[in-house]
Amino acid sequence: MGPMNALDKFDLTILRLLQQDATFSNAQLSELVNLSPSQCHRRVKRLEQEGYIHHYVALLDHRKLGLTVHAVVIIKVRDVSQESKAAFREQIRHYRLMTECWAIAGDKDVILKIVAPSLESYSDFLSEKILSMDNVASAESYLLLDNMKYTTEVPIGDHD
Structure with missing residues (x-):
């Protein structure tokens, strides 16, 4: 059930x-x-x-706020132990440019979603915060260009 x-x-x-x-x-x-x-x-x-409603938020207009750079970074880590995962989690907790972080299945380990005001600030964040982490073996960076669909709504009841 x-x-x-x-x-x-x-x-x-x-x-x-x-x-x-x-x-x-x-x-x-x-x-x-x-x-x-x-x-x-x-x-x-x-x-x-009962936790079906986690919390309420306001969805903000990124462009009006000057947050024009969106990117995904796919990371391979050196050590996948529980201790290393916990240390990674703690290290990234306060990175405000990072809006999402997921552990992933496959040959890579983590995917990040990053929102930044400029390419320069994104590049600085990537090199100073992400690539400088001891456990990061490699990182592939993808700039997101054309948002074709964005929603926070999850399918309820009917799944298509």
Whole structure:
């Protein structure tokens, strides 16, 4: 039994709507879901408490903020031990230009998503922070050019 079994159609609809716009008031949400405001509020609180809703964020316009350089860096590490993973995790925790970091399967080990205001700042970050790490054996860097799709919404219920 997967985690989705605990959720009914009202829960799934609430999650879909909040992914699209987390600023819906409880009154708006209850009307859209067709539940009373108190029932809707209880469900949202339960979804939060059970961890289905991790937290709420505002999606910002990168260009307006001057963050025009987006890149992916694929890293091969020298040591894949738990201790080295923990040290790597701790080292990158506070790198604000890095928006995502994933351990990956395959012949490489880690993939990073980086957002920077300029090529120069990106290059500095790459050389001073990433390539200077003891455990980084190699790094392939890819500049992202044309964003053809970007969403934070995950498929709920129906998967295509």
